[in-house]
Amino acid sequence: MFGEILSYIYSGTLHVSLDKVQPLYQAADLLQLDYVRDTCSSYMFMNVERSTCVDLYKFADVFSLDSIRKTCLKLIHRHFVEFSFNEEFCSLSVNQLAEIISQDELDVKEETTVWEAVVRWVQHSREDRLHHLPSILPHIRFNLLTSDDTAAILEHPLVRENPGGSAIRNAVKGTSNLKKRFGMDTLEMALLFTERSGDKSTKEILWTNPGEGKHIRCNYNIPQLAGTVTRDNDIYLLAQDSLTMNELLKYNHIRNEWEHMSSVRELNPNGSNILASPDYLKEIDGQLFYLVVTSSESHVVLRKYDQETNRWHTVPHTSSTPNGWFDQNLVVSCNRHIYLFTETEIHCYNPRADQWCRKNKSDNIQIALHNAVAIGREIFCIAMSFDKIMVYDTETDSWCELPGWLNTANEIGNIALFAIQKKLHAVVDYDGLGSREHRNGQQAFVYDGFEGVWKALSVLPEERWYMYDPMIPVARMYLPYLNPSPANTEGAGNTDGRPGL
Structure with a gap:
């Protein structure tokens, strides 16, 4: 990437592509080259689409690129069901996952879809993520679930075997008045x-x-x-x-x-x-x-x-x-x-x-x-x-x-x-x-x-x-x-x- 930047310094021409825009942005950010950084940011913004939005969201979240992050979030919310089965979704950090599933704009027909996505995320790296479950579950709207669905969640092995079991049960009881998601009506x-x-x-x-x-x-x-x-x-x-x-x-x-x-x-x-x-x-x-x-x-x-x-x-x-x-x-x-x-x-x-x-x-x-x-x-x-x-x-x-x-x-x-x-x-x-x-x-x-x-x-x-x-x-x-x-x-x-x- 430094070679690309050195070439730009001498020629005034910057070549950007999806495969190198993120490391190029990181190098420009480190070297405080505003033009290169802004060009990379604009390029990423113009290339937010279904195939790139999860990856660009994770990058934008790390580097505080709010316009890109918000645009990616809109697409993720709209296609949450599809994305929740992707490998990239399972690589989200706990804070990124919590931000996504906490939004009203999530386009899901049933709240069980959100719980099933959380299960897949935890099981992707169970030993490292199981202890995060008590902090994630408050973002699931248990008031939108039937009593049978709630009982099934509480009996799920991830919940029964979790060291923070009491905190999980308190989280389930604490989501009493949360509104419906965007896609439910x-x-x-x-x-x-x-x-x-x-x-x-x-x-x-x-x-x-x-x-x-x-x-x-x-x-x-x-x-x-x-x-x-x-x-x-x-x-x-x-x-x-x-x-x-x-x-x-x-x-x-x-x-x-x-x-x-x-x-x-x-x-x-x-x-x-x-x-x-x-x-x-x-x-x-x-x-x-x-x-x-x-x-x-x-x-x-x-x-x-x-x-x-x-x-x-x-x-x-x-x-x-x-x-x-x-x-x-x-x-x-x-x-x-x-x-x-x-x-x-x-x-x-x-x-x-x-x-x-x-x-x-x-x-x-x-x-x-x-x-x-x-x-x-x-x-x-x-x-x-x-x-x-x-x-x-x-x-x-x-x-x-x-x-x-x-x-x-x-x-x-x-x-x-x-x-x-x-x-x-x-x-x-x-x-x-x-x-x-x-x-x-x-x-x-x-x-x-x-x-x-x-x-x-x-x-x-x-x-x-x-x-x-x-x-x-x-x-x-x-x-x-x-x-x-x-x-x-x-x-x-x-x-x-x-x-x-």
Whole structure:
């Protein structure tokens, strides 16, 4: 590392990489070379991700790099279950472990998950760590456990054989009023927007789980174009910022508001035209893609978002890039690929190879697909008639059919598909409901795969929810943060929060 620093002193050039940034920082700290130290610190901050955050957290904790340490902690809290099985987690110091498991933001469904992680940490070096157990256990929230779970912990060999057994039992009794963890009040919910006016303004978002009868309304006033949810449960929206520019927004779960990320030039020059193709925002392997099939030039335009630089880059056209007049199209991300459905063709984009290819379009699928959703490796597609569901298996490149909604007594105005807890849901917008109070309403249905039928769920709260989006984003929402004020409750499960950008 001194050789690297000596080279920098003579050349003014510093070469930093993940494998040497930590020892380089230590050498710069010892020699009080502020520029080298700051450069290493910035590099580590920009490279905090799931694969590095535990290691960088331990380093940042030792050298008091607070911004890096806090950023790492956020990722560790979010992915605690995954990290708790890693070798790096077992190498944490007792103080680092205590800091992590003491936080409200820990994303766990049950408190037993925290206890099991502590057991793995202790058993990794039992002789050296067993005596730390009495100081760790007060950070486990025994008030959130059942009496059976608590009894099982007290009978665990680590507790029974511990020299500080009485201190442990006192610790168990002393955690009586600790609050729930961040991930304990979560529910998968779909995002619906109010029907847009001529300027595409959106007054409200409805977070809904029709099966649970839970509907939460929030006013963000976002001119939304497209949305997606990443594998890390990050929610992104493309919002219209001007006639020529769109803006990428990211949802902050804790603050219940949308944060500005970056701007991107409008890919659909005829966005105000009702016949123009929609804007699509998709995620593959943590990368965001903005895609549109332009109605003027009849080809696919694709841009990729670089989170490190906070910039968008156009994916160059190749000979395999789809071209033609795609009057009706759907774009779905599934099985680590992006699929473009047209009336006659399927095109598939592989981000890892940066290449398009053509897939099989069944001879029986000769109608314009209206809506689609991916569940696992399959893509479920419907037409406006909703008389059947066409299922495309992305691995076998084959099609099959499922029954649609066969209640022909009601006239369908529009329909949207989404998946909650891997179950196929639909929201139907129609004018023919029998009861007068529900006429012109929107009702949710769930597909019962065992019986092969659609079952009615709740009617959505009164509003014209926008049903033309090709895919409805679904995310795991943290209800106490989404609905912080009990005064906002409107009946059973309906709330009317008023956060903003």
